[in-house]
Amino acid sequence: MNAILSGLLLGGFYAAVSIGVAISFGMLDIVNIAHPAFILLGSYAAFIGNTVFGIDPILAAIIAMPLFYLLGMLVYQVYYVAFERRDDQSLRGLSFFFGLLFITEVTLVMIFGVDYRLVQASYIGDKLTLGPLELPFRLLVPFLVSMITVVGLQLFLSRSFLGRAIQAVAQDQLALRLMAANPIRIKRIAFGLSIATAALGGAVLIIIQPVEPSIGREYIGRVFAICVLGGLGSFSGMVIAAVTLGVVETLTATLFGPSWSPAVSFGVLLITLAVRPNGILGR
Amino acid sequence: MASSLTVANVDAGYAAVRVLEDVSLRVDAGETVALLGTNGNGKSTLMKCIMGIVRPSAGSITATIDGTAHELIGLSTEAIVDLGIAFVPEGRRLFPKQSVLENLQLGAYRPKARAELQRNLDFCFETFPRLKERKGQLAGSMSGGEQQMLALARALMSAPRILLIDEPSVGLAPLLVSRTIDKIKELKEGFDLTVLMAEQNFTQAIRIADRGYVIVHGRIAFEGESAEALNNNDLIREFYLGA
The missing domain is CATH 3.40.50.300 (P-loop containing nucleotide triphosphate hydrolases)
Incomplete structure (x- = not known):
């Protein structure tokens, strides 16, 4: 029972690190494999805010978000000028993001070293006990932060004119121009948002576990698997996939040992895609 | 004018x-x-x-x-x-994975059209009752005639x-x-x-x-x-x- 519950909370955390990719890969068709590196950048931003200024890691992430947003817009602009405009984004774009991943990782190693870093907050280590159920705050806080972000972004994407344009931009750019919207501007804003969510994702990552610069690589496969499993372009599908993966991984780890959990989670992905090729809620 | x-x-x-x-x-x-x-x-x-x-x-x-x-x-x-100036292009160029309603809402992206969204939407639904019946359906799954109606209606949503x-x-x-x-x-x-x-x-x-x-x-x-x-x-x- 507690395994299922902590799997559920773990799934919430997976959703937090996958939101950005659900936007960039799911809605903009940009294969940003460097996203986990931006998440780590977020972790270290939270780490600095926490150790140097003594503030809560989540608060530090919120303060860092506008900077991450600008960074995302800049990265998209470079990507657009160098690859997308020339129409050869698929493979070269991939190597661009691969390079970005390594550069970020090496920069972090040079600044912070390869030691594991962690943050202090009053709620880490405590837990909420509800009868037989135990909810560690270390997992509960990331879960809540993640759900608030997902719901907020979902409302923005479905209710605002800008959000609707973001959902449509990858389908037909000329058609979007005919709606009086500039597709490049729309993509730049959306990519900025995607990277801004990495600040929050990084903060919840460092709350859950100590981090070192290369830890992001562990999440590349998982994050893309969650987005594909949920169905590209669907936030609710992504959350369902993240929670499913969290529960399946925790149960496997409890019953058969932790080394089996990646195999089982990718097994779930394969079976789902065999039955529903567009993912759980894919359009 | x-x-x-x-x-x-x-x-x-x-x-x-x-x-x-x-x-x-x-x-x-x-x-x-x-x-x-x-x-x-x-x-x-x-x-x-x-x-x-x-x-x-x-x-x-x-x-x-x-x-x-x-x-x-x-x-x-x-x-x-x-x-x-609105344009209904050849091939209609709808957003196939968005619903009928979402396509129409995107039509009103132009700042001047946003304030009139509800009024223009009512008018489009009145002129094309079929679009109202199918407002939740994905545009890509509709018939050619319905898609042409949607393309026209979407262009008009920009007022x-x-x-x-x-x-x-x-x-x-x-x-x-x-x-x-x-x-x-x-x-x-x-x-x-x-x-x-x-x-x-x-x-x-x-x-x-x-x-x-x-x-x-x-x-x-x-x-x-x-x-x-x-x-x-x-x-x-x-x-x-x-x-």
């Missing part, structure tokens, strides 16, 4: 291929003008020049929106749409003053063609629009057009000042009626 469109001496082409030569036409305020011609004569290219999708090599294109004149050449497509339509009849069954043409007339009157319609279906287009131009090999071959003048023209007989 009146909105009109003037195309003067436009040349355009793709690389070395010249598609339009010295094309001039005008659409006066409140008129429906048909641009007639068979496939490959430059109708779509002219439409794309007006919308800033293809850049002409010579000439000028002026739109007067509610009394203010704007030179369109050099403006981006989104800037032209923002002035109040335009001038409407350009490229080949509304293409790919539709004969019965749907005449129904689409009727709807264009209905919408034109409802929104008080100025309309330029490119069409190869001569008999259908002429039912609602006030005037028309026949374009042959990238040149305006005939200018009919009335529907009758077009009907009785030898060129039309030669090209369309095979007589």
Whole structure:
């Protein structure tokens, strides 16, 4: 029972690190494999805010978000000028993001070293006990932060004119121009948002576990698997996939040992895609 | 207030291929003008020049929106749409993975159209009850006729003053063609629009057009000042009626 519950909370955390990719890969068709590196950048931003200024890691992430947003817009602009405009984004774009991943990782190693870093907050280590159920705050806080972000972004994407344009931009750019919207501007804003969510994702990552610069690589496969499993372009599908993966991984780890959990989670992905090729809620 | 469109001496082409030569036409305020011609004569290219999708090599294109004149050449497509000129392109270009309602909401992206979203939506649903029934359905899963209706409705959601339509009849069954043409007339009157319609279906287009131009090999071959003048023209007989 507690395994299922902590799997559920773990799934919430997976959703937090996958939101950005659900936007960039799911809605903009940009294969940003460097996203986990931006998440780590977020972790270290939270780490600095926490150790140097003594503030809560989540608060530090919120303060860092506008900077991450600008960074995302800049990265998209470079990507657009160098690859997308020339129409050869698929493979070269991939190597661009691969390079970005390594550069970020090496920069972090040079600044912070390869030691594991962690943050202090009053709620880490405590837990909420509800009868037989135990909810560690270390997992509960990331879960809540993640759900608030997902719901907020979902409302923005479905209710605002800008959000609707973001959902449509990858389908037909000329058609979007005919709606009086500039597709490049729309993509730049959306990519900025995607990277801004990495600040929050990084903060919840460092709350859950100590981090070192290369830890992001562990999440590349998982994050893309969650987005594909949920169905590209669907936030609710992504959350369902993240929670499913969290529960399946925790149960496997409890019953058969932790080394089996990646195999089982990718097994779930394969079976789902065999039955529903567009993912759980894919359009 | 009146909105009109003037195309003067436009040349355009793709690389070395010249598609339009010295094309001039005008659409006066409140008129429906048909641009007639068979496939490959430059109708779509002219439409794309007006919308800033293809850049002409010579000439000028002026739109007067509610009394203010704007030179369109050099403006981006989104800037032209923002002035109040809507375009229903060939192939409709809907957002296939968005629902009918989401497509219509995107149509109202233009800042001036946002405030009128609900009113225009009600009008579109009234004109096309089928779209209201299917508002949750994905646009890509609808039939050709329904998609053409949605494309028209989406263009009108931007609250335009001038409407350009490229080949509304293409790919539709004969019965749907005449129904689409009727709807264009209905919408034109409802929104008080100025309309330029490119069409190869001569008999259908002429039912609602006030005037028309026949374009042959990238040149305006005939200018009919009335529907009758077009009907009785030898060129039309030669090209369309095979007589």
